[in-house]
Amino acid sequence: EKGGYQHFMAKEIMEQPKAVRDTISPRIQDGKIVLDNITLTAEQIKGFSKIFILACGSAYHVGMVAKYILEKFARIPVEVDVASEFRYRHPIIDDKVLVLVISQSGETADTLAALREAKKLGARTLSIVNVVGSSIANDSDDVIYTWAGPEIAVATTKAYSTQLAVIYLLAIYFADLLGNLSKEDYAYYVSQLQELPDKIAEILSNKEHIQFLASQFFNVKDVFFIGRNLDYAMSLEGSLKLKEISYIHSDAYAAGELKHGTISLVEDGTLVVALATQNKLFDKMMSNVKEVKARGAVVLGLTTEKNTKIEQEADHTLYIPEMCEMMLPSLAVVPLQLFAYYVASMKGCDIDKPRNLAKSVTVE
Numbered sequence: 001e002k003g004g005y006q007h008f009m010a011k012e013i014m015e016q017p018k019a020v021r022d023t024i025s026p027r028i029q030d031g032k033i034v035l036d037n038i039t040l041t042a043e044q045i046k047g048f049s050k051i052f053i054l055a056c057g058s059a060y061h062v063g064m065v066a067k068y069i070l071e072k073f074a075r076i077p078v079e080v081d082v083a084s085e086f087r088y089r090h091p092i093i094d095d096k097v098l099v100l101v102i103s104q105s106g107e108t109a110d111t112l113a114a115l116r117e118a119k120k121l122g123a124r125t126l127s128i129v130n131v132v133g134s135s136i137a138n139d140s141d142d143v144i145y146t147w148a149g150p151e152i153a154v155a156t157t158k159a160y161s162t163q164l165a166v167i168y169l170l171a172i173y174f175a176d177l178l179g180n181l182s183k184e185d186y187a188y189y190v191s192q193l194q195e196l197p198d199k200i201a202e203i204l205s206n207k208e209h210i211q212f213l214a215s216q217f218f219n220v221k222d223v224f225f226i227g228r229n230l231d232y233a234m235s236l237e238g239s240l241k242l243k244e245i246s247y248i249h250s251d252a253y254a255a256g257e258l259k260h261g262t263i264s265l266v267e268d269g270t271l272v273v274a275l276a277t278q279n280k281l282f283d284k285m286m287s288n289v290k291e292v293k294a295r296g297a298v299v300l301g302l303t304t305e306k307n308t309k310i311e312q313e314a315d316h317t318l319y320i321p322e323m324c325e326m327m328l329p330s331l332a333v334v335p336l337q338l339f340a341y342y343v344a345s346m347k348g349c350d351i352d353k354p355r356n357l358a359k360s361v362t363v364e
């Protein structure tokens, strides 16, 4: 049932091209995004004053990436909150707010309770869910399913990737409805989205290099992930993957925040994973890499193929293919999933069932 893989997590990582394709392709017809089961009207979408994203864990991390993407494309303010916080903080919600709930299982207790609270306050609700007929799906005004198939490994991989794919669909769909995209740009983004599965597959075909890097670092004690903008938001997930299955302490920071405190933790040999996929921020990231190197850090850089000048500063580099910047988190997360997987495997960890964790957290 593991399809020849040693762990479900490996199988599910490798299934991502198919999972993303299955999630995207039924929703693109003749070059147009079609969200046909959605009862949300164009009028309602035009009237939204705010989007509130609620989720837990990795699904929350999708929300963090989604904030950058939806604000850029839809030009609607987006707030992201962990469901267990939202419930207890007197959120400001009315019927002009779209509450977007993200959940693989559709049964996470805090997420479900937050959804119900949002509905009580009058919000319009839309959920992105993997399990058909789950409580969150049933309780939402609208659902967009991620067609990832069953996810068995406790650490999510393909659910994260398919949730992000739905975010791109929504962002392009909303941007078009709101008149924010030219015809050419619309066609460009839709075609980029259709290329996403193949680009993910390309990364997966180079997994040996990531395995080699894991062999260099599986003994480290601390890892810091740094990035800016979309890279920062995605690195939250890269960091969580590593810590939850390998038990190595790791954290993700907005690179510009380093010098406001965290850089005091960097010492000789500290591993810093520096994500620099966003062109406008590449030079800024290079400065941050120099800063941590000056304190003795070993730097693993991650960027797109054309940015070979990262090698002037980074000790090791992971390259991902070029594509439109908003979709790069979907590519960059893949080597980080594999890195976490190989590190955990070299440490002999129980990869599919990490200690203290459950697949679906149905208690508060």
Ligand code: F6R
Binding pocket: 056, 057, 058, 059, 060, 102, 103, 104, 105, 106, 107, 108, 111, 154, 155, 156, 240, 244, 359, 360, 361
């Ligand atoms: C981490 C992980 C968890 C879940 C979180 C929410 O790998 O899987 O952080 O993302 O428990 O679960 P769902 O998406 O089922 O609501």
